[in-house]
Amino acid sequence: MDASDLEALARAVAAGELSARDLVERVRLESVSDMGYAQVDTARGLRTGVSEVVYGAGKTPEQIVGIIGAMRDAGQRRILVTRLDEEKHRALTALGCELAYHAEARAAVAGELPEPDGNGEIFIVTAGTSDAPVAAEAELTARFLGNHVTCVQDAGVAGIHRLLRHADKISRAQVIIAIAGMEGALPSVVAGLAACPVIAVPTSVGYGANLGGITALLAMVNSCASGLSVVNIDNGFGAAYQASLINHLPGRRV
Numbered sequence: 521m522d523a524s525d526l527e528a529l530a531r532a533v534a535a536g537e538l539s540a541r542d543l544v545e546r547v548r549l550e551s552v553s554d555m556g557y558a559q560v561d562t563a564r565g566l567r568t569g570v571s572e573v574v575y576g577a578g579k580t581p582e583q584i585v586g587i588i589g590a591m592r593d594a595g596q597r598r599i600l601v602t603r604l605d606e607e608k609h610r611a612l613t614a615l616g617c618e619l620a621y622h623a624e625a626r627a628a629v630a631g632e633l634p635e636p637d638g639n640g641e642i643f644i645v646t647a648g649t650s651d652a653p654v655a656a657e658a659e660l661t662a663r664f665l666g667n668h669v670t671c672v673q674d675a676g677v678a679g680i681h682r683l684l685r686h687a688d689k690i691s692r693a694q695v696i697i698a699i700a701g702m703e704g705a706l707p708s709v710v711a712g713l714a715a716c717p718v719i720a721v722p723t724s725v726g727y728g729a730n731l732g733g734i735t736a737l738l739a740m741v742n743s744c745a746s747g748l749s750v751v752n753i754d755n756g757f758g759a760a761y762q763a764s765l766i767n768h769l770p771g772r773r774v
């Protein structure tokens with residue numbers, strides 16, 4: 521159940537089709553689905569506006585099917601499964617769980633993506649083509665959460681003119697997600713050009729001294745650019761979720 525489902529129930533109460541007691545009971549019963557191996561938070565959408573997202577890594581296909589089933593039983597129409605490899609997706613299909621799989625994002629969606637809304641556009645930019653899987657996860661997540669998204673690949677500081685070609689997109693954006701591995705310099709440059717919040721995503725792309733993304737992470741945390749925040753290594757999902765929250769804050773639309 522999410523906010524729109526609760527609104528529909530409230531309208532049913534107002535129309536006399538559902539009693540107030542029945543409404544309370546529906547909400548109470550649907551708050552948690554205890555499956556033994558998972559406590560599915562079926563009321564998260566009511567509290568936060570976004571339903572629980574299923575993290576696929578480390579779960580068996582059978583567990584994922586069970587969690588998705590519990591969410592659907594609670595009235596959840598749209599479900600995102602992240603960090604889902606192709607082999608596990610094939611196993612889910614064999615179990616009768618039909619999902620739209622996005623291979624580059626390593627994620628899958630049950631249900632249709634929503635029409636975008638929000639105050640403006642989320643602009644995603646990567647330093648290199650090798651950062652594309654993280655960008656794909658961020659883009660799919662942002663679209664799943666109902667945002668207008670533009671993505672530009674391979675605009676890192678090694679050829680900074682590639683980034684400056686997109687100055688108009690930077691100036692129009694409501695939120696920017698800047699993704700980089702290696703030395704992690706791109707977000708600092710972007711934040712120096714942008715008049716909106718910039719969310720930096722360090723990636724594990726790079727040679728040995730990149731230390732699996734730690735070098736980029738520390739560079740971004742130590743940035744002197746204002747308005748820059750940083751999420752964890754390769755966490756395109758977390759960056760997009762934060763960007764969506766910013767893009768949906770009540771206020772003036774641009």
